[in-house]
Amino acid sequence: MKAFGYPSNRLTLLWREILVIALAAVGGGTFALLGMPAAWLSGSMLLSAVVALIRPLPNLRRPWFDSTMVLSGAILGSAATPEALAAAARYPASLVILLVGVAVIMLATGAYLRHVARWPWIDALLAAAPGALSTVLAVAQAKGANIGRISVVQLFRLLVLVALLPSVMQLSGAATGMPTPAVQEVDAGTMFGVTMAGLTLGLVFERLGLSAPLMFGATFASAALHGSGLVEGALPMPIQIAVQVLLGTTMGGRIAHIPRNELKGLFPLAIGGFAVSIVVAFLFAWPAAWLAGVSYASGMAAFAPGGLEAMAMLAFAMGLDTLYVGAHHLVRFVIIGLAMPLVLGRMKNVPPR
Incomplete structure (x- = not known):
């Protein structure tokens, strides 16, 4: 049986995906009504995660994910105005601090998991890596590490950051004085051109x-288009909201694939590992933000040990210095992606005595 040219099973799957996205949008809309910061991203992610713990949600197929990545990139790149690029000359000292901070985060959190949880160093360091989850899991697979518990610690840290970091910034006063996002929006033709250029590259x-x-x-x-002045303005607000909801849906749904008994047993360790990594990250964020001349809130988002796409979009949603945050997460992503296979490739997966 076919409907509108699609086999019935594909149509059923499409409707399930739409329902999952709609459910996430309810969470984002609720947070927006409550006046929560980064509402559409954090609310959709949190509700998706809660529902996934009760009943696993179907994964969104790759076209959804790919579309989200392209549109996310188009949104993040719009922060690279000529004025913002001129300000980026202050970033090198901050990036040096970031590299030191990444090493300290991995060593401190890895030592916690090694000595408290009695994990092998391979598992501990991979779980401690701040971001670059795809690279982390690839190395874990190659080294025969415990992918399940590494994923739990990594995903827990990301979920907590997206769900709680905006509120922590707001309550602590770190988010005061933040610049508001640009309200100018591009027209449909320009939006199509920007996204097609991004897709092609x-x-x-x-x-x-x-x-x-x-x-x-x-x-x-x-x-490149915004920095050269050829394009001015961000993607329309409905598109920005849709991208945040889709990203929140993807992140929240990941937790459905972790075995419940494994999740329950690793929960205390994930909390401890998160506490160690976030304290170290925020200690390094303060001098880096001061040297770069950006708000401490931007420094917190730039040094937060989360995924590139999630933290960069979180910064955009909160009106932070997106170019500063994105540059730091991009550098960290590249460094971890290049260094981790080389450094950990020589280590043996030996359990502690």
Whole structure:
């Protein structure tokens, strides 16, 4: 049986995906009504995660994810205005602090998991890596590490950051004085041109074997167009909200694939590992933000040990310095992606005595 040219099973799957996205949108809309910061992203992610714990949600198929990555990149790249690029000259000292901070985060959190949880160093360091989850899991697979518990610690940290970091910033006063996002929006034709340019460059990056190619390609293409002054303004607000909901849906749904008994047993360790990593990250964020001349809230988002796409979009949703935050997460992503296979590739997966 077919409907509108689609086999019935595909149509059923499409409706399930739409319902999952609609459910996430309810969470984002509720947070928006309550006046929560980064409402559409954090609310959709949190509700998706809660529902996934009760009943596993179907995964969104790749076209949904790819579209989200391209549009996310187009949104993030719009922050690269000529004025913002001129300000980026203050970033090098902050990036040096970031590199030191990443090493300290991994060593401190890894030592916690090694000595408290008695994990092998391979598992501990992979779970402690701040971001670059795809690279982390690839190395874990190659080294025969425990992917399940590494994923729990990594995903727990990301979920807590997206759900709670905006509120922590707001309550602590770190988010006061933040710049508001640009309200100018591009028209439909310009939006199509920016996204197609991003998709094209993303496909080139994919052929070259780069990680997260569609998002990076769209970000670089959008940044080039905005930085040169050829394009001014961000994507329309409904598109921005839709991208945040889709990203929240994807992140929240990941928790459905973790075995419940494993999740319950690792929960205390995940809390401890998160506490260690976030304290170290925020200690390094203060001098870095001061040197770069940005708000401490932007520094917190830039140094927060979460995923590139989630933290960069979170910064955009909160009106932070997106170029500063995105640059730091991009550098960290690249460094972890290049260094981790080389450093950990020589280590043996030996359990502690």
